[in-house]
Amino acid sequence: MSDTAQSFPTRVDISLTVNGEPVDARVDVSRHLVDFLRLDLGLTGAHAGCEHGVCGACTLQVDGEIVRGCLMLAAQLDGAEVWTVEGLTETGALADLQAAFVERNALQCGFCTPGMLFAAADILAQGGQPSRVAIREHISGNYCRCTGYEAVVDAIETVAGARARGEEVSA
Amino acid sequence: MLLFTLQKAGSPEDAIAAAQAGARYIAGGTTLIDLMREEVERPERLVDINALPLKDIRVEGEDLVFGALARMSEIAAHPDVLRLQPLVAESLIEGASPQLRNMASIGGNLLQRVRCPYFRMHDAACNKRQPGSGCTALDGLNGGHAILGTSEQCVATHPSDVAVAFVALDATMRVRGPDGERSFPVEELFRLPGDTPHLEHTLLPGELILEVRVPGGAHARQARYLKVRDRASYEFALVSAAAALEIEDGVIRTVRIACGGVGTKPWRMRACEQALIGRPPDRANLEAAAKLALEGTRPLAHNHYKIELLPRTIARALEMAGELA
Ligand SMILES: Cc1cc2nc3c(=O)[nH]c(=O)nc-3n(C[C@H](O)[C@H](O)[C@H](O)COP(=O)(O)OP(=O)(O)OC[C@H]3O[C@@H](n4cnc5c(N)ncnc54)[C@H](O)[C@@H]3O)c2cc1C
Ligand code: SF4
Ligand code: FES
Ligand code: FES
Numbered sequence: 499m500s501d502t503a504q505s506f507p508t509r510v511d512i513s514l515t516v517n518g519e520p521v522d523a524r525v526d527v528s529r530h531l532v533d534f535l536r537l538d539l540g541l542t543g544a545h546a547g548c549e550h551g552v553c554g555a556c557t558l559q560v561d562g563e564i565v566r567g568c569l570m571l572a573a574q575l576d577g578a579e580v581w582t583v584e585g586l587t588e589t590g591a592l593a594d595l596q597a598a599f600v601e602r603n604a605l606q607c608g609f610c611t612p613g614m615l616f617a618a619a620d621i622l623a624q625g626g627q628p629s630r631v632a633i634r635e636h637i638s639g640n641y642c643r644c645t646g647y648e649a650v651v652d653a654i655e656t657v658a659g660a661r662a663r664g665e666e667v668s669a
Numbered sequence: 670m671l672l673f674t675l676q677k678a679g680s681p682e683d684a685i686a687a688a689q690a691g692a693r694y695i696a697g698g699t700t701l702i703d704l705m706r707e708e709v710e711r712p713e714r715l716v717d718i719n720a721l722p723l724k725d726i727r728v729e730g731e732d733l734v735f736g737a738l739a740r741m742s743e744i745a746a747h748p749d750v751l752r753l754q755p756l757v758a759e760s761l762i763e764g765a766s767p768q769l770r771n772m773a774s775i776g777g778n779l780l781q782r783v784r785c786p787y788f789r790m791h792d793a794a795c796n797k798r799q800p801g802s803g804c805t806a807l808d809g810l811n812g813g814h815a816i817l818g819t820s821e822q823c824v825a826t827h828p829s830d831v832a833v834a835f836v837a838l839d840a841t842m843r844v845r846g847p848d849g850e851r852s853f854p855v856e857e858l859f860r861l862p863g864d865t866p867h868l869e870h871t872l873l874p875g876e877l878i879l880e881v882r883v884p885g886g887a888h889a890r891q892a893r894y895l896k897v898r899d900r901a902s903y904e905f906a907l908v909s910a911a912a913a914l915e916i917e918d919g920v921i922r923t924v925r926i927a928c929g930g931v932g933t934k935p936w937r938m939r940a941c942e943q944a945l946i947g948r949p950p951d952r953a954n955l956e957a958a959a960k961l962a963l964e965g966t967r968p969l970a971h972n973h974y975k976i977e978l979l980p981r982t983i984a985r986a987l988e989m990a991g992e993l994a
Contacts, residue, residue, distance in 0.1 A: 516974050527675035563771040569702045638903035639766020
């Protein structure tokens with residue numbers, strides 16, 4: 499390999515944690531995070547919709563913050579901590595939200611749901627009882643073509659209230 | 670996506686050396702990765718600058734300084750920004766969505782590319798994407814396009830919101846290139862399309878944005894951003910206005926106005942500002958001054974509405990700033 503090829507590689511080795519598990523992989527630098535998760539790791543929870551950063555279906559968590567999985571390269575994530583909906587389902591962190599989504603019919607086809615749950619969990623993590631306007635604003639980057647959003651806002655509002663009152667998760 | 674290579678820079682010197690060898694900087698990737706997928710951007714080499722120590726947000730006197738890699742979300746939520754530069758925070762919150770703001774850097778924001786739909790359509794002529802091919806928007810769907818600073822070659826608006834706030838507040842930026850550092854007003858970063866719409870900014874080859882400095886003052890604390898758009902959130906501006914005011918003894922002492930959604934670059938409204946100095950900030954004065962923004966405007970077939978909307982947006986933004994007192 500020439501010097502230039504070494505300093506400008508097309509494949510790189512990465513070590514990261516995904517849903518709390520260590521993962522070592524050699525990836526093409528052009529592999530998007532959402533494709534890495536879905537195609538290489540078999541974690542299909544984060545969906546690939548528009549792949550332009552617009553729809554929010556690919557929303558997941560990297561280093562504690564919600565991001566667009568379609569606009570990140572897996573190669574940039576050496577050392578990162580990634581959580582997908584599968585992981586947060588297993589830990590139970592989303593259990594009350596998921597129950598409220600079902601209860602309120604906040605999903606129909608479910609395509610937007612994993613991303614929507616992350617956006618919802620993000621505003622809930624700020625604590626307190628956010629207004630419906632604040633909830634709408636926070637999920638504005640997550641498109642849903644089925645529910646008309648009203649039920650989604652209901653579900654988030656309900657969980658915020660329950661958490662603020664310190665009620666137990668009813669999963 | 671076309672094939673490319675990726676390298677990580679450990680220091681600004683590394684990054685600049687890589688750029689000199691032909692690499693493009695990548696920060697949040699929210700503009701670049703999207704356009705690479707479309708093959709509108711075709712860099713063969715990327716250099717990831719996210720590990721560089723350019724993330725801080727600091728106060729120096731009344732000025733705020735943002736490292737180029739500070740994220741939109743971090744700046745928007747920073748207590749000193751909310752206290753000293755509410756306009757900057759508001760312009761950031763009004764842009765994109767939480768996930769995107771967590772990713773997007775302030776340096777990348779200033780260099781984001783146009784949202785003209787034809788820019789992304791390989792089967793439509795676009796001088797910006799392919800110099801000399803023509804401009805489909807001139808006689809096409811141009812309802813969202815510019816009325817100021819246009820040329821026969823390109824009529825696309827600059828899409829950044831925070832750039833409008835920066836231009837209003839006389840922000841400056843510091844950059845470093847192969848030949849050293851320089852500072853200049855953010856307003857001078859942007860080029861008019863003229864005959865070369867594919868050239869959008871004045872950075873020299875290899876120059877890395879280090880930081881943006883926003884001067885503070887009484888007017889900066891009394892400043893608002895009004896973004897008029899097709900829906901209430903998560904949409905680019907049809908027309909936007911950044912307005913900063915300092916009122917003393919009932920008259921305007923300092924005023925700054927810049928607009929988005931109307932120009933091929935963020936547009937400072939100096940004639941409006943001059944007309945307001947020394948006047949009471951009443952509705953009649955604000956409206957009369959706001960009309961001066963129309964000088965030199967050239968509407969296209971579908972964006973005449975901006976002629977009406979622009980002065981109204983300016984007058985309302987000034988009123989909103991006045992209400993902060
Ligand atoms: C769906 C969607 C909606 C959006 N809505 C809005 C909106 O309403 N308002 C708004 O203002 N913006 C909006 N944006 C744009 C977004 O703010 C920009 O994409 C973002 O700020 C770019 O920053 P980045 O760090 O991701 O840049 P990147 O994509 O990493 O880089 C962009 C460009 O800047 C260059 N660059 C980056 N950092 C540096 C540096 N330090 N020095 C020199 N060059 C550099 C890169 O080489 C590249 O050319 C939206 C984007 C999306 C995808
Ligand atoms: S307005 Fe500019 S970006 Fe849009 S088609 Fe014309 S040349 Fe291309
Ligand atoms: S798939 Fe990422 S935002 Fe649509
Ligand atoms: S439930 Fe179908 S897109 Fe939201």
